[in-house]
Amino acid sequence: MLNRLIQFGLCLTFIALAASAEASVRETPVVRAIRRAQAAVANIHSEKTADDGNSLFAVDRARKVNGMGTGVIIDERGYIVTNHHVVDGVDSLRVTTSDGSAYTAQVVSYDRKRDLAIIKINATRPLQVVPLGTSSDLMLGETVIAVGNAYGYENSMTQGIISALSRDVEVNEKQAYRNLIQTDASINPGNSGGPLINLEGEIIGINVAIRAGAQRIGFAIPIDDARDAIASLLNVEKLSHTWHGLKSTDVKNGPVRKLVAGATVTDSPAARAGLQPGDVILTAGSVQTIDGADFERACLGRKPGETIALRVERGGKITNLNMTLAPVEEKAGGSFPTETLASRSNTIRDSWNLFGVRLSTLQRKDELAGTKFRGGLLVTQVDAQSVAARNGIREGDILVGLDKWETISSQNVQYVLENEKLWESSPLTFYVQRGRETLFGRLPLR
Secondary structure, three states: OHHHHHHHHHHHHHHHHHHHHHHHHHOOHHHHHHHHHHHHEEEEEEEEEEOOOOOOOOHHHOEEEEEEEEEEEEEOOOEEEEOHHHHOOEEEEEEEOOOOOEEEEEEEEEEOOOOEEEEEEOOOOOOOOOOEOOOOOOOOOOEEEEEEEEOOEEEEEEEEEEEEEEEEEEOOOOOEEEEEEEEOOOOOOOOOOOEEEOOOOOEEEEEEEEOOOOOOOEEEEEHHHHHHHHHHHOOHHHHOOEEOOEEEEEEEEOOEEEEEEEEEOOOOHHHHHOOOOOOEEEEEOOEEOOOHHHHHHHHOOOOOOOEEEEEEEEOOEEEEEEEEOEEHHHOOOOOOOOOOHHHOOOOOOHHHHHHOEEEEEOOOHHHHOOOOOOOOEEEEEEOOOOHHHHOOOOOOOEEEEEOOEEOOOHHHHHHHHOOHHHHHOOOEEEEEEEOOEEEEEEEOOO
8 A cells, every 4th residue: 555655656746747847848048038028128109190292281181100119128217229210200109018008108319320219108117127138249040039019919029040240231322230130030010129139038139120022131230339329319418418427438248248437527527426447337326337328327317416326346446436417507518408488588599599400591592492382491500419410400401390380580480489389289390391302300399
């Protein structure tokens, strides 16, 4: 009897071990990688107005077009990186997170040349940030996974390998990419802006393009290149109107990933804090600072006068410093707009204070010959750091409309800028004539 009980017990143990072994076989590195990364992926749905050639200001008769894309959560407060072409010219953005929560999103900043943009949602809880990898040690044949909103099928996963590195791809005469990762993981419309992850569940690229007419040829921006752009897009001088004065270098070489301080601007917050060239910045506030994007995140949203605790490694020893952010107006040559509605004067030079553009009367009306416009104002200068530059306005453009009003004279612009209701419904739609093209975009007023 005892022997039978022992045999029965051994049988149950064998069955349990077999079931456990089967489960471990099913839970592959790909499964674990997806599980680690998927909560930091956002699905993006957009709506934009298509230009059907009707009257420019008859917006209510224009055709609406739906779009889709993917984003990657880079800050728990709701900052998300995606491709610029996903959000270019959109009227509205809706973001769905992995738990099914839906939010309205706003474009914060973008880099048209590198095809990256930052959008922001007002999340009701801290969000999971994507685990950060590096593209400095990628291997041909390495297994990768693309995650995204493919054809509107949210949270789609595809697996492949790294097919090639350092690919230069020219999409059209306006858009070219350098140093891309090529992968045979299926990347479809809607995947743009989503992560390419490795078997550790770390993001090593941002999916950006597919080869039309080809099969299993997709491309991603290396994450180290993307993070460099993200640091600029999160620059606190532009977004929070504060400054720190630190110049730094991202060091990424496989497992070695660190932010190294360089020179500091004289009498800047970073200089006053005692940061020295060669310091490795380990943390800023509660943020572990692997690179410059992390440092900007740590400073983002803080007010002038707020102090950030810095933990740095200097000469093999840990040093604690305190950096107090300053208003950007204290920076020599600072030109970021600080005007509010209450402080604006009634002159056309407000276009420079508010948007970063200088306008002049159009001397040659024949420049608009063959168009539907009676006149416009010539853009003679654009501040490279301004909201106008970030939203695509160029020197030489002819401003022909703001909202639903034409802009033939400075008085037209004054009327729009003094309209209280427009300030309440920011951003403001603008229209420019560039050569034979009529283009439009949006300028945030706050």
